[in-house]
Each structure stands twice: as C-alpha cells, then as structure tokens.
Amino acid sequence: MVKLAEWRGKELFRTYGVPLPRGKVVRSPGEARAAIEDGEVPVPAVVKAQVLAGGRGKGGAVRFATTAEEAESAAAAILGLEFKGEKVKELLIEEKLALQRELYVALALDRSRRVPLLMVSAQGGVEIEGVGEEAILRIPVHPFAGLAAYERRAAIAALGLSGPTARSADQLLGALWDLFNREDAELVEINPLAVVGDGVVALDAKVIIEDDATFRHPQYADLRDDRTPLEEIAREKEIAFVQLDGDIGVIANGAGLTMATLDVLKEFGGDPGVFLDLGGTDDPKKVTEAFLLMAEAHPRAVFLNIFGGVTRCDTVARGLVDARRQIPETERFPLVARIRGNNEAEGLAILRAAGVTAQNDLKEAVRAVVAAARAPANAAGTPR
Amino acid sequence: MSVLVNADTRVVVQGITGHQGTVHTVQMKAFGTKVVAGVTPGKGGGEVEGVPVFNSVAEAVERTGANASVIFVPAPFAKDAYLEAVDAGIRLTVAVTEHIPFHDMLTMYHYGRLHGAKLIGPNCPGIASPGKAKVGIIPNVVFRPGRVGVISRxxxxTYEIVNGIKEAGLGQSTCIGLGGDPVVGTSFVDALPWFEADEETDLVVLVGEIGGTAEEEAAEFIQRKLSKPVVAYVAGRSAPPGKRMGHAGAIIARGRGTAESKLTALQNAGAEVAKFPYEIPGMVAERLARLPRR
Structure with missing residues (x-):
C-alpha cells in the first residue's frame, strides 16, 4: 500500500481534471502567512496537517484562519504535532469554500466479484463506516467496459444532483475512473465531495496506490507508507515483516503458516511482537538477514517455525546458527525452533549442537518459547 | 476422475528457462506429470531437462498438444503470458508468480472467463492429484493417493496440513492452493462444486485466512449445496486490523475480513472447524470414520 498524503492525492486529482479548492503546501508558519499575504490562497482558509491517519478534524490537526496572522499561528500550532504517531511536517492551506452539501464518492476493489466498485452516498463528510447501507449505492464496474454513462447517471441520481452540478459530477466520475486505472490505485476516495455553486469540488483526497504496481510508477516507490522503520528495511529486503504489540518474535515460512503460528502462540499465552514470513526461501543468507532484522526489534524470545516442503530444514538451520553467532553475547535472546519436513533430522541436529531448543512438535515448542519469554532471568531482551 | 487435472494433462511451462521454472519442471516430472513443453520468448529451439522449449505458447500447443500451463514469469510479464496461453487454447493455467498487480489480474480473470478458461492463482502453489498430475510447486513428498480434497489460500x-493427512494414514484426491492475493482466478466457491462432483473425494478440507469474504461465501455454498463433509481452518485469529500479513490479500480492512467472521460463518454452515492446524488430520480421520460405507 502506498498511501498518498492529501496534497499528493490532490496533485494527482489536478492532473486528471478533478475540481479542487485553491491551496498550497507549506512547511513553516512563515510560508503559511506568505501564502495568504501573496494572495495564493484566499481567506477564509483552512490549515490541514498532512498526515496519513484519519480523524484529523476531531484530533486538532485542522484549523481555520481568516487572516495571514491567524494562518501563521495555526501553522505554528499544528507543525511538529505528533498525530497518531506521525509527526506533522507539511500543511495544506486551502481556501474555505461556502458549500451547500457534502457527498461521498469512492472507487475501490470488489474482491468477490473481481471488479472495481464505485461507491457513492449523499451523506458525505462523515465516516463512511457510520453511514447506513441503504444510503450507499454500490456499482460494480466491468473492467473491459469501463464506467459507462448509464452507471454515472445512476450514481449522480443517488447523489441527488441535477443540471450543471450533475454535469460537473459526471466529469469528475470519469476522471476518477481514469485515475483509478492508469495510476494502479487500490482506493480513490473523496470525502467530502462538496457542492459549491454550480459544481462539485473535492475537499479531501484519499488515494492508495498498489505496492505491486510501482514498477510501472517509479514515482511512488520511494514514498513512505505508515510502515515502521524496521518494516521499511524489511520491505527493501523483500521480507514480509509486521511489528505487533507483544514481545515474542515469530519467524516462519509462508504467510499462512506464520499467521497460524501467531495464533497458536497467542492461544498458549504468548504475545507475538513480530510477524516475519521468510517466504519460500531456504537461502541461508536470506535466513541470516531475516534473523538479524528480527534481532533489531529486541524481542524477549524468538520462535522459529519451519515446514520444509521445497525448503530444506538443514539449510534454514545453518542460516539461523550463523546469524546467531553474529549477535553479541549480551544481546542474545532465547531461541526456540520447531522444524518439520525435508531434512528435518539434520536441521534439528545442527540447531541442538548450537544450543538452540529445537524439536518437531509445535505445541511443545510453543510452550517452551512462552516460558522463555516469561523467565525473569531473561534480561537480554528488552521489551519495546 | 479427479479435479481439473488427470493422466491426460499435458503441461507447458511458461518461463521454463528461469530458476523456478527449471526446478519445478523437474519436480513436476518426478510427480509423474506429463510436462510436454516449455516457453520462453526468444529461447525457442533449446531443451530444459529434456523438455523442448518454444518461442510461443501457440507453437508449443501445436507441436506437443499441451492443454494446461503453469506461469513462472516475473510479475510485469505475467498478464501477457496468461493472455497468450488463453489465446493458444489453453483452458487451465496455474499462475505461481507473486506480486502481479491486481489491475492486471482483473484483466486476466475476465479474459479467461470470456474464453471458458480456468486460472488458479496467482501467488499460489497450484494443483495436484497424487498418482495423476501436478501443475505447480506443491512438494511431492506430502502426497499419497486418497479421498480427501484440500482447498487452501x-x-x-497447506503443505503441512496435506502432510499431516498423509501421516494420519490417509491420502488426498486433489489439492488446490488458490493463492494469497486479493484477486484470485479461482476462489473457494469456484472450487467447491468441482469437489462436490468428484467421485474420488469424500471430504473437503478448507484452509482460509483473514482478508476478504471468500470464506463467508464458501460457507453459504456449503450450507446450500455441498453434500460432503467439510473440515475448515482459518489462519489469522491474532492478526491486527490494517496490516498485510505476508499475503497481499491477508488484511482486515474497515472491519471486514476477520477470522471470527469466517469461523462463525463456516461453523454455522455445518463445517467442523479446527482451532489449530495440527488438529485437522485427526478431525478428518474421525469424520471419515463416521461416513456411511459406500
């Protein structure tokens, strides 16, 4: 997921011809003041923190200004705030429009039907999850036919628009469709879409670009998502790595097996802190790399669960032992491994010889790692 | 009879000259699969592990009578590979490739459907019927011919569960890995009717995970149309919302796609739900023992 900040989403909107309020991205109170003084942004204006998390209005990350001085002090108040764990570094300062109505429009993926789904509601400006099903129109769009005129008419009727406003909305829907497809978007959402005078204007922009499509759109590849720094490093190394709230690191091969391992761990009283999916690899170098990455998350204990199908247990074991040697004695954490399948006996022997608790029974291994994480003598690991 | 593959399956490997393509060509042959051709554009005329390589799928089909394909080509070229296979008359394709953009998958899925072609995957281990054929990468060692069908995301x-079934003294009729992407060519509701119709399957093991509503839809089908017993497992009970858990499709988004929702739906539909994967073989054996003798 590459989540675009509002201003980046709006830049995209602009290139596709979606109507927007006049606005400017600023990075200091002085710039906010100048944007008003120079007449780039008319007053009254709204000053919005450019963070990825939702709920900015309620969270104090959106303020209003009627003068350049107010814009400056609003910017000073918001910049540097930590909003849901994200530091505010950029602001979008925009004219505050006199709006008649607030609507909702989005394009997303319908996984079951395997088509893009257009969603519209006349009840915009509030969280869409809180809007009743009967107030949302969902139109599955066939990817070969594209968003047809009759489908746009149905959407516009559901939004309650007519005349020139309907024509404005029709253009907007066409633009969103083009953007969704050409930019490989997972989600394009406008909430609220405002009715202003005779037209519609996008007051917000939520655009998510699909990770897997960045080979076609290198401009998105370097944009940071809401990943943690370690998750970001893992992404570069092509390791599936998710940080959780607990203190036991889990390494397994395959997403399903890793998830199942977390479930078993939790059931036996453990608290997973890291999800690390090695994937189909048995390259000892990759295993070493993954293990060292895990070490940086400072788990109290680590659990390794491998099923060797294509993967060979002995090569995974070798990579693991090698990685463990690279961690200073004082920072080592208890390691419990459960391996099954291809070359299981050799893998167990390698691990045991290196002092790792290793077995082929999942329940027993999970009990062992939970006990190790709880042991008061374990001072090596520090909880995050 | 088995599901989708049998002794008449003749496989063309798309991307046979790559590492994965070559490794798994050997494995598929060792399984007993008729791997009749490979395709790598520009490398036609050669041979990989005794399998002739062609420049196009059409040529491979014409010269070898291939009727199924498996795709190992890198993600940016996978859509093209699938469209080519469909146009060459291939009606069963397994896409092993991971990281295919879902917009490409939408085109692939609907193009195949238009031509009556079936697509398993992408980002999947494929399909195997022990004693008959394997199209994909599921390890050979976990199989033993038997009467348990397996469908998994x-x-x-899946390998671990299938292996567990073998170690419990049972065997499998056909095993399909559907793949971990948000858009898949074949989902549970597509595959369940095949197993219902398959005379060699007595029971279906369904392995789901968080994300989407495929398990809920499967539950509806099980309740309304499936006469065979189902043992189900869903991974990801402890997964937090909003995070992709290794698979592109494994994400709880806006409150949808939780393990609880899926487990409840499957249980209500009459499936026997395993709490842990290692319970599955025992539950299968127990359920099979209760089946009336044929």
Missing part, C-alpha cells in the same frame, strides 16, 4: 501451511 495458503502455501506452506
């Missing part, structure tokens, strides 16, 4: 977890 995961890879390694």
């Amino acid at each position: 995961s890879g390694t977890l």
